[in-house]
Amino acid sequence: MTDSTLKDDDKLNNILKAAQKKFAQFGLAKTTMNDIALELGMGKASLYYYFTCKEQLFEAVVLKEQEEFIENINKSIKSTDSGIALLEVYVKRRQVHFENCHNLSKLKYDSLASSPIVCKLLGDFYKKEAEVVKTILEIGVAKGEFVEGDMSEKADFLILVMQGLRLATIKRKNDTILSKQDHAVLTKHLVTTVDMFVKSIQK
Amino acid sequence: MTDSTLKDDDKLNNILKAAQKKFAQFGLAKTTMNDIALELGMGKASLYYYFTCKEQLFEAVVLKEQEEFIENINKSIKSTDSGIALLEVYVKRRQVHFENCHNLSKLKYDSLASSPIVCKLLGDFYKKEAEVVKTILEIGVAKGEFVEGDMSEKADFLILVMQGLRLATIKRKNDTILSKQDHAVLTKHLVTTVDMFVKSIQK
DNA sequence: TTTCGACTAAAAAAGTATTTTAGTCGAAAA
C-alpha cells in the first residue's frame, strides 16, 4: 500500500465521518452537501470528486455503520461457542448499535424515509442480520443446545419480533426519539424475548 | 324501553354504520361530513343533531368497534376455563378484528393519525386489551396452568410484542395495507409468539 | 323532535413567485 493510497483512505474517511455526523444530526433530506462540505472546511464541489451524488454518500455512510456492527458480531461468533451466549451478546450489541449510530433508524420522519435507496439499505441490513442470526442458531444446534429445524425461518422470525418491539416502543412514545431510559426498557423487553425464544427452541 | 327510543337507537346505529363505512374507505381526514350525510341520504346539518362534531362521530364509531371486540372476548372468557385456550382464542379474534373493522389501524397515513383524539382512542384500546389479557392470564394461574407472578406486566409485554409484530409486518410491506395473505402470515407469527409466551410461563 | 337550506369562518388546496440546493464544468492549485 503506497503513501498516496493511505492519504486517499484518510480523506475518504474524513468525509464519511463528517457526513455521518451531519446525517445523524439533520437526517438525509435536511442535510445538504454544503453542510457536509462546511463541516470539512472544503468546497461543496470537491465532494463530487469522491462521490457522484448525495445518495451515494449516504449509502457509503450507512454501509460503513452496518459493516462495523456485523464485523463486531462476527468477532464474537469466532470467540464464543455457545448459541445461547451468542444470542445474548447479539441482542445487546444490536441495541448499542441502534442507540449510537444507526443512521437508518433516525430516518423515521425523514421525507426520504421510503426512498428507494433507504428501502434498499434497510432490506440489505435485514438480510445481513438474518444471515448472522442463522449462523448463531446453527452453532447452537451443532453444540446440542437447540433442537434441529429450519434455522433460516427461525432467524427471520426472531428478527421480525425484535424489529417489532422497537417499532411498538417508538409508537407508544408518540414517535419521538427514544430516551436513554426508553432504550433501557426496550433492551429489557428484547432480552426477555430472546430468553423466551431460546427456551422455545432449547433441547 | 319505548318505541321512540328504539327508533332513536336505530337512527343512531344507521349513522354509525354509514360513518364506519366512509371512515374505513377514506380515513378520518379525507372523510367529510357531507360524504357521510350523502351515504345516509340526509342533509349534512342533520348529522349535527346527533353529534356535536366530526371527531365525536369518529370516536363513537371506534368505540363501538372496540366494544364489540372486547365483549366478544369476554363471552369466551365466561365459557372457557383454560388460560391457554383463551390466549389462542384471543390472538385469533384480535386478528379478525384488525382485519375487518379496526378503523384506528387504517389511519397509519392519515394526516390526523397523531391527533389527540386518535392517540386517546389508541391508548384506551391498549388499556382495555391489557385488562382482558391480564384476566386471561390470571385464569391460567388459577387453573394451575401458569406460574404465579405480575400478570399485569406480562400482559403488557405480550401486547407490546403483538403490536410490534403487526407494525414490523406492515413496515416490511413498505407501509401498504396488508393483503389477505399478509394477514395469514401475520396470524401464524402471532400464534407462534403466543405459543412461545405460554411455554415461558407454563408450570 | 327532527330535518335542512343558507350562511360563515377557518382550513385545505391550487397556483405562483422566490429561494435553495444538487450537481456540472472548466480553470487553477498542488
Added chain:
DNA sequence: TTTTCGACTAAAATACTTTTTTAGTCGAAA
C-alpha cells in the same frame, strides 16, 4: 496527474397568494 473550487444551471423546496372546500351554526319548516 490528482485534487480543489468559483461560477453556473436546472430542478426542487419553500414561501406566499388566491381560490375552493369543509366543519360547524342558525333559524325556519316539517
